[in-house]
Amino acid sequence: MSKNYLSLFGNGYITWAIRNHGGYSGANALQFSQEQAASHGWARYGDPEYVPHVLRYYSGENLFAGFFGNDQIVSIAKAQLGNEGGQKFWSWYGFQGRVEWCACFVSWCAEQSGLISSGSVLKFSYCPTGVEWFKSQGKWQDRGYMPTPGTIIFFDWPKNGAQDEISDHVGIVERCEAGMVYTIEGNSGNKVKRNSYDVNSNSILGYGSIGK
Structure with missing residues:
Protein backbone atom coordinates (compact mmCIF):
# COMPACT_ATOMS: atom_id res chain seq x y z
CA MET A 1 0.00 0.00 0.00
CA TYR A 58 -9.54 -7.45 -0.73
CA SER A 59 -11.99 -10.23 -1.41
CA GLY A 60 -15.57 -9.37 -0.56
CA GLU A 61 -14.74 -5.70 -1.20
CA ASN A 62 -14.04 -5.10 2.48
CA LEU A 63 -10.64 -3.98 3.65
CA PHE A 64 -11.05 -4.63 7.33
CA ALA A 65 -12.55 -8.08 6.91
CA GLY A 66 -9.30 -8.83 5.08
CA PHE A 67 -7.30 -7.79 8.16
CA PHE A 68 -9.48 -9.00 10.98
CA GLY A 69 -11.82 -11.64 9.56
CA ASN A 70 -14.91 -12.39 11.62
CA ASP A 71 -13.60 -10.38 14.57
CA GLN A 72 -14.60 -7.15 12.86
CA ILE A 73 -18.32 -7.66 13.42
CA VAL A 74 -17.55 -8.23 17.12
CA SER A 75 -15.58 -4.97 17.32
CA ILE A 76 -18.42 -3.09 15.70
CA ALA A 77 -21.01 -4.67 18.02
CA LYS A 78 -18.90 -3.83 21.09
CA ALA A 79 -18.77 -0.18 20.05
CA GLN A 80 -22.60 -0.09 20.31
CA LEU A 81 -22.85 -1.41 23.88
CA GLY A 82 -25.21 0.72 25.96
CA ASN A 83 -27.33 1.95 23.04
CA GLU A 84 -30.93 2.20 24.26
CA GLY A 85 -34.04 2.01 22.13
CA GLY A 86 -32.33 0.86 18.96
CA GLN A 87 -33.56 3.71 16.75
CA LYS A 88 -30.16 3.84 15.05
CA PHE A 89 -30.67 0.27 13.87
CA TRP A 90 -34.37 -0.01 13.07
CA SER A 91 -34.45 3.34 11.27
CA TRP A 92 -31.37 2.30 9.26
CA TYR A 93 -33.28 -0.82 8.24
CA GLY A 94 -36.14 1.33 6.94
CA PHE A 95 -38.76 1.15 9.67
CA GLN A 96 -40.62 4.37 10.50
CA GLY A 97 -41.33 3.34 14.09
CA ARG A 98 -39.88 1.06 16.72
CA VAL A 99 -39.91 -2.67 16.06
CA GLU A 100 -38.31 -5.57 17.91
CA TRP A 101 -34.84 -4.66 16.73
CA CYS A 102 -32.45 -7.49 17.61
CA ALA A 103 -32.18 -8.63 13.98
CA CYS A 104 -31.87 -5.04 12.75
CA PHE A 105 -28.89 -4.66 15.09
CA VAL A 106 -27.22 -7.82 13.78
CA SER A 107 -27.88 -6.74 10.19
CA TRP A 108 -26.48 -3.27 10.85
CA CYS A 109 -23.29 -4.72 12.32
CA ALA A 110 -23.00 -7.12 9.39
CA GLU A 111 -23.46 -4.29 6.90
CA GLN A 112 -20.81 -2.18 8.64
CA SER A 113 -18.46 -5.16 8.41
CA GLY A 114 -19.00 -5.66 4.69
CA LEU A 115 -20.58 -9.06 5.36
CA ILE A 116 -23.86 -8.26 3.62
CA SER A 117 -22.21 -6.90 0.47
CA SER A 118 -19.94 -9.96 0.36
CA GLY A 119 -22.93 -12.32 0.65
CA SER A 120 -21.77 -13.78 3.98
CA VAL A 121 -24.86 -12.59 5.87
CA LEU A 122 -28.41 -11.79 4.79
CA LYS A 123 -29.95 -8.45 5.72
CA PHE A 124 -32.92 -9.52 7.82
CA SER A 125 -35.28 -8.05 10.41
CA TYR A 126 -37.24 -11.23 11.27
CA CYS A 127 -35.29 -13.94 13.09
CA PRO A 128 -36.88 -16.96 11.33
CA THR A 129 -35.88 -15.45 7.98
CA GLY A 130 -32.27 -15.39 9.14
CA VAL A 131 -32.46 -19.00 10.32
CA GLU A 132 -33.88 -20.21 7.02
CA TRP A 133 -31.25 -18.32 5.03
CA PHE A 134 -28.32 -19.80 6.97
CA LYS A 135 -29.83 -23.27 6.61
CA SER A 136 -30.30 -22.79 2.87
CA GLN A 137 -26.64 -21.75 2.56
CA GLY A 138 -25.37 -24.78 4.47
CA LYS A 139 -24.07 -22.48 7.23
CA TRP A 140 -26.29 -23.65 10.08
CA GLN A 141 -25.15 -25.34 13.31
CA ASP A 142 -27.48 -26.67 16.01
CA ARG A 143 -27.29 -26.06 19.74
CA GLY A 144 -24.22 -27.62 21.37
CA TYR A 145 -21.88 -26.28 18.69
CA MET A 146 -18.81 -24.36 19.94
CA PRO A 147 -19.08 -21.08 18.02
CA THR A 148 -16.23 -18.79 17.02
CA PRO A 149 -16.34 -14.99 17.53
CA GLY A 150 -18.64 -13.30 15.06
CA THR A 151 -20.98 -16.27 14.66
CA ILE A 152 -24.66 -15.28 14.61
CA ILE A 153 -26.55 -16.91 17.50
CA PHE A 154 -30.30 -17.53 17.32
CA PHE A 155 -32.52 -18.11 20.33
CA ASP A 156 -35.86 -19.78 20.92
CA TRP A 157 -37.23 -18.89 24.34
CA PRO A 158 -39.01 -21.95 25.78
CA LYS A 159 -42.74 -21.45 26.23
CA ASN A 160 -44.54 -23.50 28.86
CA GLY A 161 -41.40 -25.58 29.21
CA ALA A 162 -41.13 -26.45 25.51
CA GLN A 163 -39.50 -25.01 22.41
CA ASP A 164 -41.45 -24.32 19.25
CA GLU A 165 -38.32 -24.32 17.01
CA ILE A 166 -39.06 -20.75 15.89
CA SER A 167 -36.40 -18.17 16.62
CA ASP A 168 -37.46 -15.31 18.90
CA HIS A 169 -34.16 -13.45 19.22
CA VAL A 170 -30.70 -13.13 17.67
CA GLY A 171 -27.28 -11.82 18.67
CA ILE A 172 -23.56 -11.98 17.91
CA VAL A 173 -21.09 -14.31 19.60
CA GLU A 174 -18.28 -12.40 21.28
CA ARG A 175 -16.44 -15.53 22.43
CA CYS A 176 -16.97 -19.10 23.62
CA GLU A 177 -14.92 -20.65 26.41
CA ALA A 178 -15.21 -23.15 29.27
CA GLY A 179 -18.62 -24.32 28.09
CA MET A 180 -20.10 -20.82 28.01
CA VAL A 181 -21.00 -18.66 25.04
CA TYR A 182 -20.72 -14.90 25.51
CA THR A 183 -22.81 -12.64 23.31
CA ILE A 184 -23.59 -9.07 22.34
CA GLU A 185 -27.29 -8.61 21.64
CA GLY A 186 -29.49 -5.76 20.51
CA ASN A 187 -32.92 -5.32 22.07
CA SER A 188 -31.91 -7.14 25.24
CA GLY A 189 -33.91 -5.17 27.76
CA ASN A 190 -34.22 -2.58 24.97
CA LYS A 191 -30.43 -2.09 25.00
CA VAL A 192 -27.32 -3.38 23.30
CA LYS A 193 -25.78 -5.49 26.05
CA ARG A 194 -23.64 -8.49 26.84
CA ASN A 195 -25.13 -11.81 27.93
CA SER A 196 -23.83 -15.33 28.54
CA TYR A 197 -25.30 -18.83 28.26
CA ASP A 198 -24.30 -22.42 28.77
CA VAL A 199 -23.51 -23.87 25.34
CA ASN A 200 -26.24 -26.47 25.91
CA SER A 201 -28.85 -23.96 27.06
CA ASN A 202 -32.34 -24.78 25.87
CA SER A 203 -32.73 -21.13 24.92
CA ILE A 204 -30.21 -21.51 22.09
CA LEU A 205 -31.78 -22.65 18.84
CA GLY A 206 -28.57 -22.68 16.81
CA TYR A 207 -26.00 -20.66 14.91
CA GLY A 208 -25.34 -19.09 11.55
CA SER A 209 -21.71 -19.18 10.44
CA ILE A 210 -20.36 -16.15 8.62
CA GLY A 211 -17.23 -17.89 7.38
CA LYS A 212 -16.66 -18.48 3.69
Whole structure:
Protein backbone atom coordinates (compact mmCIF):
# COMPACT_ATOMS: atom_id res chain seq x y z
CA MET A 1 0.00 0.00 0.00
CA SER A 2 1.11 3.59 -0.57
CA LYS A 3 2.39 5.89 2.17
CA ASN A 4 -0.91 7.78 1.93
CA TYR A 5 -2.78 4.65 2.98
CA LEU A 6 -0.33 3.91 5.77
CA SER A 7 -0.64 7.46 7.11
CA LEU A 8 -4.31 6.88 7.89
CA PHE A 9 -3.54 3.65 9.71
CA GLY A 10 -0.63 5.14 11.59
CA ASN A 11 -2.65 8.08 12.89
CA GLY A 12 -5.55 6.18 14.35
CA TYR A 13 -8.23 5.95 11.65
CA ILE A 14 -9.30 2.45 12.72
CA THR A 15 -9.79 3.40 16.38
CA TRP A 16 -11.42 6.70 15.45
CA ALA A 17 -13.88 5.09 13.04
CA ILE A 18 -14.93 2.39 15.53
CA ARG A 19 -15.33 4.90 18.39
CA ASN A 20 -17.24 7.53 16.43
CA HIS A 21 -19.12 5.55 13.80
CA GLY A 22 -19.02 1.91 14.85
CA GLY A 23 -17.39 0.91 11.58
CA TYR A 24 -15.64 1.97 8.40
CA SER A 25 -16.94 3.71 5.32
CA GLY A 26 -15.78 5.95 2.53
CA ALA A 27 -17.71 8.84 4.08
CA ASN A 28 -16.07 8.63 7.47
CA ALA A 29 -12.61 8.10 5.92
CA LEU A 30 -13.15 11.37 4.06
CA GLN A 31 -14.29 13.05 7.30
CA PHE A 32 -11.19 11.78 9.13
CA SER A 33 -8.94 13.07 6.36
CA GLN A 34 -10.58 16.50 6.42
CA GLU A 35 -10.45 16.77 10.22
CA GLN A 36 -6.79 15.79 10.34
CA ALA A 37 -5.90 18.26 7.59
CA ALA A 38 -7.74 21.06 9.40
CA SER A 39 -6.15 20.28 12.76
CA HIS A 40 -2.65 20.44 11.25
CA GLY A 41 -3.30 23.40 8.96
CA TRP A 42 -2.64 21.31 5.87
CA ALA A 43 -4.45 21.43 2.54
CA ARG A 44 -4.72 17.64 2.43
CA TYR A 45 -4.19 14.65 4.69
CA GLY A 46 -3.65 11.14 3.34
CA ASP A 47 -5.96 9.95 0.59
CA PRO A 48 -9.54 11.27 0.95
CA GLU A 49 -10.71 8.33 -1.19
CA TYR A 50 -8.84 5.89 1.03
CA VAL A 51 -11.55 3.30 1.59
CA PRO A 52 -12.78 2.77 -2.00
CA HIS A 53 -9.19 2.68 -3.28
CA VAL A 54 -7.99 0.05 -0.85
CA LEU A 55 -11.13 -2.09 -1.06
CA ARG A 56 -10.06 -3.17 -4.54
CA TYR A 57 -7.35 -5.36 -3.04
CA TYR A 58 -9.54 -7.45 -0.73
CA SER A 59 -11.99 -10.23 -1.41
CA GLY A 60 -15.57 -9.37 -0.56
CA GLU A 61 -14.74 -5.70 -1.20
CA ASN A 62 -14.04 -5.10 2.48
CA LEU A 63 -10.64 -3.98 3.65
CA PHE A 64 -11.05 -4.63 7.33
CA ALA A 65 -12.55 -8.08 6.91
CA GLY A 66 -9.30 -8.83 5.08
CA PHE A 67 -7.30 -7.79 8.16
CA PHE A 68 -9.48 -9.00 10.98
CA GLY A 69 -11.82 -11.64 9.56
CA ASN A 70 -14.91 -12.39 11.62
CA ASP A 71 -13.60 -10.38 14.57
CA GLN A 72 -14.60 -7.15 12.86
CA ILE A 73 -18.32 -7.66 13.42
CA VAL A 74 -17.55 -8.23 17.12
CA SER A 75 -15.58 -4.97 17.32
CA ILE A 76 -18.42 -3.09 15.70
CA ALA A 77 -21.01 -4.67 18.02
CA LYS A 78 -18.90 -3.83 21.09
CA ALA A 79 -18.77 -0.18 20.05
CA GLN A 80 -22.60 -0.09 20.31
CA LEU A 81 -22.85 -1.41 23.88
CA GLY A 82 -25.21 0.72 25.96
CA ASN A 83 -27.33 1.95 23.04
CA GLU A 84 -30.93 2.20 24.26
CA GLY A 85 -34.04 2.01 22.13
CA GLY A 86 -32.33 0.86 18.96
CA GLN A 87 -33.56 3.71 16.75
CA LYS A 88 -30.16 3.84 15.05
CA PHE A 89 -30.67 0.27 13.87
CA TRP A 90 -34.37 -0.01 13.07
CA SER A 91 -34.45 3.34 11.27
CA TRP A 92 -31.37 2.30 9.26
CA TYR A 93 -33.28 -0.82 8.24
CA GLY A 94 -36.14 1.33 6.94
CA PHE A 95 -38.76 1.15 9.67
CA GLN A 96 -40.62 4.37 10.50
CA GLY A 97 -41.33 3.34 14.09
CA ARG A 98 -39.88 1.06 16.72
CA VAL A 99 -39.91 -2.67 16.06
CA GLU A 100 -38.31 -5.57 17.91
CA TRP A 101 -34.84 -4.66 16.73
CA CYS A 102 -32.45 -7.49 17.61
CA ALA A 103 -32.18 -8.63 13.98
CA CYS A 104 -31.87 -5.04 12.75
CA PHE A 105 -28.89 -4.66 15.09
CA VAL A 106 -27.22 -7.82 13.78
CA SER A 107 -27.88 -6.74 10.19
CA TRP A 108 -26.48 -3.27 10.85
CA CYS A 109 -23.29 -4.72 12.32
CA ALA A 110 -23.00 -7.12 9.39
CA GLU A 111 -23.46 -4.29 6.90
CA GLN A 112 -20.81 -2.18 8.64
CA SER A 113 -18.46 -5.16 8.41
CA GLY A 114 -19.00 -5.66 4.69
CA LEU A 115 -20.58 -9.06 5.36
CA ILE A 116 -23.86 -8.26 3.62
CA SER A 117 -22.21 -6.90 0.47
CA SER A 118 -19.94 -9.96 0.36
CA GLY A 119 -22.93 -12.32 0.65
CA SER A 120 -21.77 -13.78 3.98
CA VAL A 121 -24.86 -12.59 5.87
CA LEU A 122 -28.41 -11.79 4.79
CA LYS A 123 -29.95 -8.45 5.72
CA PHE A 124 -32.92 -9.52 7.82
CA SER A 125 -35.28 -8.05 10.41
CA TYR A 126 -37.24 -11.23 11.27
CA CYS A 127 -35.29 -13.94 13.09
CA PRO A 128 -36.88 -16.96 11.33
CA THR A 129 -35.88 -15.45 7.98
CA GLY A 130 -32.27 -15.39 9.14
CA VAL A 131 -32.46 -19.00 10.32
CA GLU A 132 -33.88 -20.21 7.02
CA TRP A 133 -31.25 -18.32 5.03
CA PHE A 134 -28.32 -19.80 6.97
CA LYS A 135 -29.83 -23.27 6.61
CA SER A 136 -30.30 -22.79 2.87
CA GLN A 137 -26.64 -21.75 2.56
CA GLY A 138 -25.37 -24.78 4.47
CA LYS A 139 -24.07 -22.48 7.23
CA TRP A 140 -26.29 -23.65 10.08
CA GLN A 141 -25.15 -25.34 13.31
CA ASP A 142 -27.48 -26.67 16.01
CA ARG A 143 -27.29 -26.06 19.74
CA GLY A 144 -24.22 -27.62 21.37
CA TYR A 145 -21.88 -26.28 18.69
CA MET A 146 -18.81 -24.36 19.94
CA PRO A 147 -19.08 -21.08 18.02
CA THR A 148 -16.23 -18.79 17.02
CA PRO A 149 -16.34 -14.99 17.53
CA GLY A 150 -18.64 -13.30 15.06
CA THR A 151 -20.98 -16.27 14.66
CA ILE A 152 -24.66 -15.28 14.61
CA ILE A 153 -26.55 -16.91 17.50
CA PHE A 154 -30.30 -17.53 17.32
CA PHE A 155 -32.52 -18.11 20.33
CA ASP A 156 -35.86 -19.78 20.92
CA TRP A 157 -37.23 -18.89 24.34
CA PRO A 158 -39.01 -21.95 25.78
CA LYS A 159 -42.74 -21.45 26.23
CA ASN A 160 -44.54 -23.50 28.86
CA GLY A 161 -41.40 -25.58 29.21
CA ALA A 162 -41.13 -26.45 25.51
CA GLN A 163 -39.50 -25.01 22.41
CA ASP A 164 -41.45 -24.32 19.25
CA GLU A 165 -38.32 -24.32 17.01
CA ILE A 166 -39.06 -20.75 15.89
CA SER A 167 -36.40 -18.17 16.62
CA ASP A 168 -37.46 -15.31 18.90
CA HIS A 169 -34.16 -13.45 19.22
CA VAL A 170 -30.70 -13.13 17.67
CA GLY A 171 -27.28 -11.82 18.67
CA ILE A 172 -23.56 -11.98 17.91
CA VAL A 173 -21.09 -14.31 19.60
CA GLU A 174 -18.28 -12.40 21.28
CA ARG A 175 -16.44 -15.53 22.43
CA CYS A 176 -16.97 -19.10 23.62
CA GLU A 177 -14.92 -20.65 26.41
CA ALA A 178 -15.21 -23.15 29.27
CA GLY A 179 -18.62 -24.32 28.09
CA MET A 180 -20.10 -20.82 28.01
CA VAL A 181 -21.00 -18.66 25.04
CA TYR A 182 -20.72 -14.90 25.51
CA THR A 183 -22.81 -12.64 23.31
CA ILE A 184 -23.59 -9.07 22.34
CA GLU A 185 -27.29 -8.61 21.64
CA GLY A 186 -29.49 -5.76 20.51
CA ASN A 187 -32.92 -5.32 22.07
CA SER A 188 -31.91 -7.14 25.24
CA GLY A 189 -33.91 -5.17 27.76
CA ASN A 190 -34.22 -2.58 24.97
CA LYS A 191 -30.43 -2.09 25.00
CA VAL A 192 -27.32 -3.38 23.30
CA LYS A 193 -25.78 -5.49 26.05
CA ARG A 194 -23.64 -8.49 26.84
CA ASN A 195 -25.13 -11.81 27.93
CA SER A 196 -23.83 -15.33 28.54
CA TYR A 197 -25.30 -18.83 28.26
CA ASP A 198 -24.30 -22.42 28.77
CA VAL A 199 -23.51 -23.87 25.34
CA ASN A 200 -26.24 -26.47 25.91
CA SER A 201 -28.85 -23.96 27.06
CA ASN A 202 -32.34 -24.78 25.87
CA SER A 203 -32.73 -21.13 24.92
CA ILE A 204 -30.21 -21.51 22.09
CA LEU A 205 -31.78 -22.65 18.84
CA GLY A 206 -28.57 -22.68 16.81
CA TYR A 207 -26.00 -20.66 14.91
CA GLY A 208 -25.34 -19.09 11.55
CA SER A 209 -21.71 -19.18 10.44
CA ILE A 210 -20.36 -16.15 8.62
CA GLY A 211 -17.23 -17.89 7.38
CA LYS A 212 -16.66 -18.48 3.69
